[in-house]
Amino acid sequence: xxxxxxxxxxxxxxxxxxxxxxxxxxxxxxxxxxxxxxxxxxxxxxxxxxxxxxxxxxxxxxxxxxxxxxxxxxxxxxxxxxxxxxxxxxxxxxxxxxxxxxxxxxxxxxxxxxxxxxxxxxxxxxxxxxxxxxxxxxxxxxxxxxxxxxxxxxxxxxxxxxxxxxxxxxxxxxxxxxxxxxxxxxxxxxxxxxxxxxxxxxxxxxxxxxxxxxxxxxxxxxxxxxxxxxxxxxxxxxxxxxxxxxxxxxxxxxxxxxxxxxxxxxxxxxxxxxxxxxxxxxxxxxxxxxxxxxxxxxxxxxxxxxxxxxxxxxxxxxxxxxxxxxxxxxxxxxxxxxxxxxx
Amino acid sequence: xxxxxxxxxxxxxxxxxxxxxxxxxxxxxxxxxxxxxxxxxxxxxxxxxxxxxxxxxxxxxxxxxxxxxxxxxxxxxxxxxxxxxxxxxxxxxxxxxxxxxxxxxxxxxxxxxxxxxxxxxxxxxxxxxxxxxxxxxxxxxxxxxxxxxxxxxxxxxxxxxxxxxxxxxxxxxxxxxxxxxxxxxxxxxxxxxxxxxxxxxxxxxxxxxxxxxxxxxxxxxxxxxxxxxxxxxxxxxxxxxxxxxxxxxxxxxxxxxxxxxxxxxxxxxxxxxxxxxxxxxxxxxx
Numbered sequence: 018x019x020x021x022x023x024x025x026x027x028x029x030x031x032x033x034x035x036x037x038x039x040x041x042x043x044x045x046x047x048x049x050x051x052x053x054x055x056x057x058x059x060x061x062x063x064x065x066x067x068x069x070x071x072x073x074x075x076x077x078x079x080x081x082x083x084x085x086x087x088x089x090x091x092x093x094x095x096x097x098x099x100x101x102x103x104x105x106x107x108x109x110x111x112x113x114x115x116x117x118x119x120x121x122x123x124x125x126x127x128x129x130x131x132x133x134x135x136x137x138x139x140x141x142x143x144x145x146x147x148x149x150x151x152x153x154x155x156x157x158x159x160x161x162x163x164x165x166x167x168x169x170x171x172x173x174x175x176x177x178x179x180x181x182x183x184x185x186x187x188x189x190x191x192x193x194x195x196x197x198x199x200x201x202x203x204x205x206x207x208x209x210x211x212x213x214x215x216x217x218x219x220x221x222x223x224x225x226x227x228x229x230x231x232x233x234x235x236x237x238x239x240x241x242x243x244x245x246x247x248x249x250x251x252x253x254x255x256x257x258x259x260x261x262x263x264x265x266x267x268x269x270x271x272x273x274x275x276x277x278x279x280x281x282x283x284x285x286x287x288x289x290x291x292x293x294x295x296x297x298x299x300x301x302x303x304x305x306x307x308x309x310x311x312x313x314x315x316x317x318x319x320x321x322x323x324x325x326x327x328x329x330x331x332x333x334x335x336x337x338x339x340x341x342x343x344x345x346x347x348x349x350x351x352x353x354x355x356x357x358x359x360x
Numbered sequence: 361x362x363x364x365x366x367x368x369x370x371x372x373x374x375x376x377x378x379x380x381x382x383x384x385x386x387x388x389x390x391x392x393x394x395x396x397x398x399x400x401x402x403x404x405x406x407x408x409x410x411x412x413x414x415x416x417x418x419x420x421x422x423x424x425x426x427x428x429x430x431x432x433x434x435x436x437x438x439x440x441x442x443x444x445x446x447x448x449x450x451x452x453x454x455x456x457x458x459x460x461x462x463x464x465x466x467x468x469x470x471x472x473x474x475x476x477x478x479x480x481x482x483x484x485x486x487x488x489x490x491x492x493x494x495x496x497x498x499x500x501x502x503x504x505x506x507x508x509x510x511x512x513x514x515x516x517x518x519x520x521x522x523x524x525x526x527x528x529x530x531x532x533x534x535x536x537x538x539x540x541x542x543x544x545x546x547x548x549x550x551x552x553x554x555x556x557x558x559x560x561x562x563x564x565x566x567x568x569x570x571x572x573x574x575x576x577x578x579x580x581x582x583x584x585x586x587x588x589x590x591x592x593x594x595x596x597x598x599x600x601x602x603x604x605x606x607x608x609x610x611x612x613x614x615x616x617x618x619x620x621x622x623x624x625x626x627x628x629x630x631x632x633x634x635x636x637x638x639x640x641x642x643x644x645x646x
Contacts, residue, residue, distance in 0.1 A: 081454050129634060132641045136397050136453045137597060140589045144633055147586045151626030270582065273461050280458055310473055316465030323459040324447055 021288070022338040029288055036062075036194055040187045055186050059258055061298045062193045063251045068278045068290035069200055070247030075276065076285030077208065078240045079220030081139045083272040084126065085248045087146035090267035092119045092249030093256035094159055097167045105169040112171075112253070119249030120242055122149075127241040131234050143269045154264035164263030167256055183257055193254055197291070200247065204287055216240055220285075281322055283331025292330050364498040369619055370612065375504050377611020378511035382566040383584060384591035384603040385518060386559030392598025393535040393555050396445060397453055399460035402585025403467040404560050408433055408567030409576045410471055413480050422485045426568045430561050437560025441553045449552075468581070477578050482571040507569055514562070515604060522600065531555060535598065587614070590629055594636045596643030605644060 021029075039058065043051045067085050074080045095115045100106035130141045153159045173181040181188050207213045218226040219233050227233055256262050265271070274297065282293020300318060304311035326333065387401050411432060415425035444463065448456050484503045491499040522528035533541045534551050542548045567580075574580065591610050595602025610629050617628025636644065 075454065081457065083457075129637055133637075136391065137593065137642065139397065139453060139457060140593050141633075141637065143586060144590050144593060144630055148627050148630030148634075151630070152624075155626045156623055269586070273457075277458060277461070280454070310469040312465040313469035313473070316462040316467075316469065319462030319465065320444065320459055323451075323455050323462065327451075327455065 022335065024338045024341060025288070025334060028334070033198060037191075040190060052186060055190055056258070057298075057302075059186070059190045059193050060255070061294055062190075062197050063255050063258065064275065064278065064298065065291040065294035066193075066197055066200060066251040066254070067248045067275050068282065068294045069197070069204065069287060070244040070251070071275055072279050072284055072287055072290045073204060073216075073240055073247070074244045075279055076287070076290070077213070077220060078216045078237060079223075080134075080237060080241065081276070082142045082241070082244070083139060083269050083276065084142040084146040085244070085275050086269070086271035087149045087267045088119050088123060088245040088248040089252035089255070089271075090153070090262065090264070091122060091149060092116070092252035093262040093266060094153060094165065095119070095249075096171070096253050096256045097165045097262050098159060100167060100169070100171070103168060105172040108171040108173045115253045116246055116249055119252075120246045123242040123245030123249075124238070127238045127245075131238045131241065143272075146267060146269050146272060150264055150267040150269075153267060159264075162264055164261055167260045167262070170257050170260065189254075189258060193258075196250070196254065201287060201291065208287075212236070212239075277319055277322075280327075281319075281329050283329030283333075283335075286329075286331040286335070289329050289331025296330060364495060365619075367494070367498060368500065369615055371500060371508075372504070373612035373615035374608065375508040375511075375611070376615055377608035378508050378515070379566055379570055380584075380587060380591055380611055381515055381604050381607035382511055383563045384588045384595070384607050385515070385600055386562040387588050388592045388595065388598055388600060388603045390556055390559045391592070392600075393531055394445075394449070394552050396448060396556075397456050397460070398445075398556075398559070399457060399585065400440075400463040400467060401559070401563055401588065402581035402583070403464045404433070404436070404581075405563045405567040405584050406471065406578075406581030407436065407467060408564030409482075409571045409574075409580060410475050410480075410567075411564065412568040412571050413482050413576045414475065416482055422482065422572070426565070429568055430565050433564030434557045434561040436564075437557035438553055440560070441556040445556060446549075464581070468578070472578070479575055479577040481575050484572040503572060507573070510569060511566075514565075518600065587629065590633050592643075594633055594643055596645040599643070599645040602643055602645035 036058070040055060043054060047054050067089055071082065071085045074082050092115045095118045096106075096111055099111065099114055126142075126145050130138060130145070133141055154162050159165055170183040173179065173183060181192065183189055183192070208217065215226060215231050215236050218229075218231075219236060223233050252266070255266075278293040278297045279290040280293070281296055282291065283289025300315060301311060304314045308314075322329075328335075383401065383405055387398065390396055390398050390401075408429065411429040412422065412425045415429055416422055419425055419428070440463070444459060448459060488503045488506050491501050492505070494500050520528075522532060530541060530546055530551060534546075534548050538548055541551075587610060591603060591606040593606075594609060595604070595606030609632065613632045614625070614629050618625040621628065640646065
């Protein structure tokens with residue numbers, strides 16, 4: 018992937034430092050609402066993680082999936098159901114179990130649908146995620162439409178010594194922030210590796226990649242599983258944060274909200290969807306404070322976004338950065354040029 | 361299980377399937393001809409139901425309400441196509457998904473503002489409110505037979521129009537090669553508006569005739585959208601024949617699923633879809 022323009026790199030770094038510093042000055046700044054803001058920011062960052070994973074599919078590989086919420090919710094349920102009722106489960110056990118279950122589900126679903134493409138792919142992801150929604154909504158093993166509760170958050174300890182107290186809101190905030198940052202860096206590095214380059218190539222011209230001897234289905238499947246697992250990790254964090262999971266978290270509407278975040282932020286850039294998550298949730302809260310019918314202005318924003326701002330916020334930022342005369346060719350945005358694919 | 365139960369459930373399943381066909385055919389037609397995926401299709405079904413609830417309150421008669429409501433729905437379709445969908449023709453599916461999703465949000469909140477969030481019922485007209493005796497122990501509601509009959513007639517009409525008329529030929533041509541049809545001097549934009557309005561009218565009409573049996577409630581649009589998607593996926597995108605067969609299969613599966621495995625009834629339809637996709641990844645009539 019192209020290196021980001023210097024100004025964008027500085028912007029992201031500044032935002033990161035702001036987030037790192039927030040819990041320190043937030044109490045003074047916001048007073049009693051500090052706790053609420055902390056929770057909200059944590060929740061937005063968790064959604065940003067899902068958006069990051071979805072960008073790998075949508076922005077990088079060109080696969081529009083509306084199943085992210087299904088994996089998000091599934092992992093949350095896995096944590097709640099797997100954890101013993103009145104004891105804290107150890108994170109070293111819970112993490113592999115939840116991620117493993119989610120990855121397996123993504124693999125099974127992927128195998129069935131990976132041969133489809135375009136609009137068909139979108140529709141089957143919706144349909145399968147609805148299937149999972151109904152599974153958790155109707156069947157009684159998971160508490161049905163009431164949802165299920167996690168009474169004790171997972172324990173992060175080695176040999177009985179506690180490393181992190183996830184009950185502490187500030188600790189959880191930093192855990193989520195670190196996860197988000199690490200995943201972002203990891204994915205960007207991943208995209209420079211040959212595997213990532215093939216994915217970018219698949220979006221650009223799948224037949225050509227095929228002609229070069231790569232099997233696009235395999236790469237798309239792996240991307241699908243990775244994105245699903247990332248969503249699952251976020252789901253686990255969310256269940257840890259709120260101690261509650263409900264079938265609504267698996268609905269396709271929620272997946273659509275994540276997709277809006279990705280596009281609003283600017284797909285394919287990886288940093289765009291993170292900004293998009295903040296923008297979407299920010300707008301959501303602002304509109305909700307004005308009227309209970311917040312979906313109306315939000316829907317208008319989405320429609321306008323499609324009509325007027327197809328490259329999203331990141332696209333706008335990259336354009337601005339290019340105009341300032343930055344050395345990297347950011348005008349073309351995140352797409353790989355044809356020459357790079359052929360190397 | 362008694363014969364009468366089997367008969368009733370099968371008839372229910374067929375009726376549900378025929379209703380689904382009206383909705384799914386609009387969806388697959390719009391996709392097959394215009395290559396537009398319209399997520400707001402379910403919301404338009406809901407609009408139809410709420411329109412008929414409102415109009416029946418005004419004019420007192422269901423049939424009159426439908427007579428007024430369908431042209432209104434078609435007009436809505438024209439407006440949506442003209443102002444929103446036309447911008448999407450050159451864009452990719454992702455943009456279509458997003459814009460129509462935004463449209464769902466707008467339609468849903470407008471419905472909430474205008475009609476609120478309560479569940480409403482619409483009365484079955486006097487004429488059709490009885491039950492007829494099918495066997496000595498079996499009575500079946502007349503209104504459900506009416507729904508099945510109407511949907512079947514519309515399905516036949518659609519087949520005849522598409523296969524036997526010049527307009528149908530133009531529409532089918534427009535789906536194969538838009539530029540060529542334009543080159544022959546036919547205004548393809550008008551055709552597209554027509555198809556979209558027809559699809560909207562079909563799904564709104566489905567909402568209208570289904571309202572007395574399904575009642576009118578906020579989530580009905582999103583629910584039916586996904587089922588319609590499953591029908592189209594099973595039948596194959598763009599295939600009316602596939603939509604018909606898929607709709608009947610889904611209708612029967614959903615109804616019988618609720619009877620045989622009530623706890624997992626919601627999943628039955630998706631399992632059917634998964635099975636079909638295993639053998640035919642692009643649907644039955646791809």
